[in-house]
Amino acid sequence: MNLxxxxxxxxxxxxxxxxxxxxxxxxxxxxVVLVMAIYGIVSEAFVRNAAVGYNLVVxxxxxxxxxxxxxxxxLSQPIENLPYTEFMExxxxxxxxxMVREYGGDPALGERDGVYAGFVAGGYAIPLxxxxxxxxxxxxxxxxxxxxxxxxxxxxxxxFTFQDGRALKTFTPENQYFECVLGSRVAAQTGLxxxxxxxxxxxxxxxxxxxxxxQIVGVMSPTGTPNDRAVFxxxxxxxxxxxxxxxxxxxxxxxxxxxxxxxPRPPLLMIxxxxxxxxxxxxxxxxFAPGMQNRINESGRAQAAAPIGEINKLMSMIVGPLxxxxxxITLITCVVAAFGVLVAIYNSMNDRRRDIAVMRALGxxxxxxxxxxxxxxxxxxxxxxxxxxxxAHIAIYGAGTFIEQQTxxxxxxxxxxxxxxxxxxFVILLSLLAGIVPAMAAYRTDVGSNLSA
Amino acid sequence: MLTIANLIxxxxxxxxxxxxxxxxxRFEIANGEQVALIxxxxxxxxxLLHLIAGMLAATSGSIRIDNIELTRLSEQGRDRFRAATIGxxxxxxxxxxxxxxxxxxxxxxxxxxxxxxxxxxxxxxxxVGLADRANYRPKQxxxxxxxxxxxxxxxxxxxxxxxxxxxxxxxxxxxxxLVLNLIIDSCRDxxxxxxxxxxxxxxxxxxxxxxxxxxxxxxxxxxxV
Ligand SMILES: Nc1ncnc2c1ncn2[C@@H]1O[C@H](COP(=O)(O)OP(=O)(O)OP(=O)(O)O)[C@@H](O)[C@H]1O
Ligand SMILES: [Mg+2]
Numbered sequence: 075m076n077l078x079x080x081x082x083x084x085x086x087x088x089x090x091x092x093x094x095x096x097x098x099x100x101x102x103x104x105x106v107v108l109v110m111a112i113y114g115i116v117s118e119a120f121v122r123n124a125a126v127g128y129n130l131v132v133x134x135x136x137x138x139x140x141x142x143x144x145x146x147x148x149l150s151q152p153i154e155n156l157p158y159t160e161f162m163e164x165x166x167x168x169x170x171x172x173m174v175r176e177y178g179g180d181p182a183l184g185e186r187d188g189v190y191a192g193f194v195a196g197g198y199a200i201p202l203x204x205x206x207x208x209x210x211x212x213x214x215x216x217x218x219x220x221x222x223x224x225x226x227x228x229x230x231x232x233x234f235t236f237q238d239g240r241a242l243k244t245f246t247p248e249n250q251y252f253e254c255v256l257g258s259r260v261a262a263q264t265g266l267x268x269x270x271x272x273x274x275x276x277x278x279x280x281x282x283x284x285x286x287x288x289q290i291v292g293v294m295s296p297t298g299t300p301n302d303r304a305v306f307x308x309x310x311x312x313x314x315x316x317x318x319x320x321x322x323x324x325x326x327x328x329x330x331x332x333x334x335x336x337x338p339r340p341p342l343l344m345i346x347x348x349x350x351x352x353x354x355x356x357x358x359x360x361x362f363a364p365g366m367q368n369r370i371n372e373s374g375r376a377q378a379a380a381p382i383g384e385i386n387k388l389m390s391m392i393v394g395p396l397x398x399x400x401x402x403i404t405l406i407t408c409v410v411a412a413f414g415v416l417v418a419i420y421n422s423m424n425d426r427r428r429d430i431a432v433m434r435a436l437g438x439x440x441x442x443x444x445x446x447x448x449x450x451x452x453x454x455x456x457x458x459x460x461x462x463x464x465x466a467h468i469a470i471y472g473a474g475t476f477i478e479q480q481t482x483x484x485x486x487x488x489x490x491x492x493x494x495x496x497x498x499x500f501v502i503l504l505s506l507l508a509g510i511v512p513a514m515a516a517y518r519t520d521v522g523s524n525l526s527a
Numbered sequence: 528m529l530t531i532a533n534l535i536x537x538x539x540x541x542x543x544x545x546x547x548x549x550x551x552x553r554f555e556i557a558n559g560e561q562v563a564l565i566x567x568x569x570x571x572x573x574x575l576l577h578l579i580a581g582m583l584a585a586t587s588g589s590i591r592i593d594n595i596e597l598t599r600l601s602e603q604g605r606d607r608f609r610a611a612t613i614g615x616x617x618x619x620x621x622x623x624x625x626x627x628x629x630x631x632x633x634x635x636x637x638x639x640x641x642x643x644x645x646x647x648x649x650x651x652x653x654x655v656g657l658a659d660r661a662n663y664r665p666k667q668x669x670x671x672x673x674x675x676x677x678x679x680x681x682x683x684x685x686x687x688x689x690x691x692x693x694x695x696x697x698x699x700x701x702x703x704x705l706v707l708n709l710i711i712d713s714c715r716d717x718x719x720x721x722x723x724x725x726x727x728x729x730x731x732x733x734x735x736x737x738x739x740x741x742x743x744x745x746x747x748x749x750x751x752v
Contacts, residue, residue: 075630075637087625432621435582437610437638437684439603521582522574525617 077442080433081449088422095415096458102408103462103501104469107494109404111470113397114491118483120385120393127225128200129363130378132160132370133352138379139388145202145352146381147300148212152205157320158348160376163188164199164355178331179345189373193366196358198223203312204351206274208305211260213274215312218243221255224354226297234301237261239268239292242308245339251311254288258296259303267293272305276317286315298478313343322346408504415454416508419447423515430516431524444517451509452502459501463494528720529556529579529688534588536574548574550745551588554738556688561714561721563731566740570747572724575740576690579722580613581605593687610639614686614719616677616710618693622665628652628676629661635683651679655709671702678709682717689714691723695730707733 085092133141134154143150162170162183171184200223203215221234221241234241238261242253254272261267271287288307296302312318322328326346333341355378357363363380370378430443470477471487478484536549548571556562566572577583579590581597582605590597592612600608614635622631632648652658655675657668665673674694681689691710695703707730714721723734731737741747 075633075643080634080637083625083630428621429623429625432617432623433634433638434606435580435609435615435617435621436635436680437606437613439606439638441603442638522577525577525582525621 077445078449078453081446081453084426084446085450085453088418091418091422092454095411095418096454096461098411098414099408099454099458099501099505100462100465102404102411103459103497104466105404105407105462106401106497107463107466107491108469109397109400110491110494110497111466111485113401115477115483115485116393116397117389120389121382127223127230128198128354128356129360129380129382130355130357130367131352131381132156132199132355132376132378135375135377138377139384141352141377141379142381142384144204145354146385148204148214148304149300153351155203155205155320155349155351156353156376158345158350159183161199161201161350161353162345164190164194164353166191174329174345175332177342177345177348178328180327181329182327183345190355190366190369193357193362193369194355195362197356198354200224200354201309201350202352202354203309203318203349206276206307206312206315208260208272208274209264211257211303211305213305213307213312215307215309217309220306220354223356226299226301232297234297235295236292237295239290241292242306243291244308244310247338249289249291250340251308251314251342252286252288253291253311254305254307255292255294256290257294257302257304257306260305261293266290272307274305274307274315276315286311296479298483310342313348314340319343319347320349405500408501411458412455412501412504412508415451415505416511419451419509419512420515423512426516427519427524430519431521434519434521435525440517443519444513447513447516448506448509451505451512455501455505459498463497528558528560528593529554529722530589530591531555531579532589532591534578534590535586536571536578536583537586547746549578551575551743552745554743556720556722559715559718559720560736561711561734562723563734563737564722564724564740565726565728565731565737566724566744567747568726570740571744572740573692575744576615576692576722576724579688580615580690581609606638610684612687614681614684614689616674616681616689616691616694618696622668622673622676622680624665627662627664628657628668631665631676632680632683635680639684641684648679648683651682652676654713655679656705669702671698671706674698674702674706675709678706678713682713682719685717686719688720688722691721693724693726696726703730 131141131145133145134156136153140150140153144153162173165188167184167187170188174181174184198219200216200219204212206213218241225231225233237258242255245251246253256266266272268290270290272290273287288311294301323346328344328346331341357366367378367380370376433443467487470485474485531551531554534549534551535547537545537547540546564572574583578585581600585598588598595608597605597608623634626634629648629652632651633643636643636648649658649661652661655678657672657675660668660672668676689710694710695706698706710721710723711733725731
């Protein structure tokens with residue numbers, strides 16, 4: 075019979091005490107695994123959400139984090155706006171000239187390329203206008219490009235799809251400029267769907283209504299991104315809402331738009347009246363991104379932020395330390411559990427001294443009886459550790475649907491987080507440390523005096 | 528097979544100072560010989576058995592078993608030697624409570640050179656009449672039955688010398704007879720030398736050779752210094 079088997083028999087013999095110490099270690103390890111998983115899910119969720127196909131967010135000067143939170147996550151306090159001309163800087167001369175003809179404005183704008191047009195080269199720039207709410211959800215004014223060009227998913231290669239209806243269009247005869255699309259959570263939570271009307275409120279969730287409603291033409295499929303909890307409205311319609319036109323300055327040079335007298339479409343806001351909150355930019359060649367970012371930041375008019383960088387900063391500044399603290403606390407739980415193992419085994423040493431002496435009388439060496447004790451604490455560690463690990467994973471897996479709904483992160487039964495494998499050596503080390511005190515007592519056990527009847 | 532010469536054993540006293548318990552100029556047992564050792568309580572009989580088994584280190588002198596000088600072995604060496612050569616039966620049963628009767632017997636083979644031999648373990652249990660109790664825990668056995676399992680265990684490692692320390696003191700007279708016969712007969716059958724400590728003249732009477740500790744040991748129990 076080997077020493078491990080002897081340890082196993084002792085473990086079983088003191089069933090209640092073994093069970094309780096194993097249980098406490100199991101809970102400790104389970105907690106650590108849970109925290110590690112939450113850590114992994116939270117950071118993945120943040121990074122995933124920031125990965126929506128664009129690499130820069132351009133917005134008014136101020137906090138880059140707040141710009142990111144607003145434009146990517148639709149969170150935080152609303153920020154200032156940029157003049158529309160800033161958006162136009164991402165386009166070449168002929169596109170700018172088209173905008174001037176269509177909306178009306180200074181013809182000089184159409185005579186040169188936008189200063190950042192060269193950096194975009196084959197990429198895109200999509201405008202966002204924020205500031206309105208629909209209930210608790212942010213209203214995002216944007217163009218049909220948003221639905222055509224952005225991608226999401228783990229590989230950032232899946233286009234947005236619709237569980238009902240279609241993407242919004244700039245103009246349709248039936249809805250004019252007032253079409254909107256609901257994110258999946260908005261639709262689920264409000265019960266609204268295609269065919270209903272959505273009335274945004276101005277400024278904040280309690281702000282007063284605009285009067286003008288938007289026709290819901292589509293409900294997006296879940297994406298696991300913040301887009302699930304946003305309402306997208308046509309930018310042109312957004313501009314036409316009461317109070318959304320910027321007052322024109324006195325010295326503005328404006329040539330009115332070229333309009334076909336028979337055009338049934340109502341006139342749009344002119345360029346000096348237009349504002350955007352932020353611009354999502356993807357460079358055709360990502361190598362151009364840093365150069366463009368510098369140009370924008372040096373311009374003094376706007377700032378460009380890399381969302382992933384900002385989010386990583388946020389993670390490492392706030393979320394990371396918080397979770398690390400949580401992790402340390404749960405690791406301490408393990409240490410406390412291991413201490414329980416020590417106390418339990420040590421308390422039973424009085425009963426065991428005689429057993430140890432008997433084994434020694436049968437020829438067992440000091441080293442052997444020492445190992446029997448260490449093995450017993452190892453058995454507790456391995457069973458407790460494995461059970462805790464398994465239980466935590468079953469719990470995470472059980473909550474998988476919920477987690478995916480909330481964060482878009484998919485968790486498998488055995489999706490292991492980054493440092494989880496270190497847990498096994500950690501627990502084994504702990505248990506050996508816990509076993510050492512009683513094991514030394516076993517080592518020192520005197521044969522003769524413990525065998526005298 | 529056993530030769531002791533000028534053996535001295537001193538203990539550290541709790542209050543400091545040393546206590547000489549044994550001073551044995553000469554003591555011998557031949558191969559397969561069976562010896563009863565009697566003597567006053569506190570005289571040093573158990574201490575002598577512990578020394579012979581290598582569980583205690585002698586203060587000075589020589590203990591030679593099968594041409595191995597025990598006093599020159601390290602503690603590990605004595606452990607290995609004990610596992611291979613000595614069988615030991617205690618006064619109280621000293622079965623390990625976490626193990627079944629059969630496993631207790633197997634423990635007797637676990638620390639020596641030989642492999643754990645299931646058939647032999649069952650055979651030994653059968654010899655002590657407890658084959659049907661192989662899977663019982665010590666708690667589920669009577670005191671006499673426990674002592675019989677202990678005898679089976681002491682024989683498991685095929686020892687050359689069996690040391691028995693008052694093996695019958697705690698069992699009822701009928702069981703005592705059974706236990707005694709088992710020890711004596713088994714040792715004879717397997718040519719194992721036997722040294723049995725006893726207080727009972729009736730038990731000692733079963734032996735051809737009866738030694739009194741007072742004759743062997745120069746230190747009388749009441750005059751230990
Ligand atoms: N570990 C020890 N430390 C100090 N003294 C000891 C130790 N072990 C035994 N002694 C002393 O050695 C003496 C002999 O003890 P031992 O147990 O050998 O006697 P014994 O002949 O077996 O007695 P009994 O017949 O009562 O079992 C006693 O005086 C005892 O106090
Ligand atoms: Mg004694």
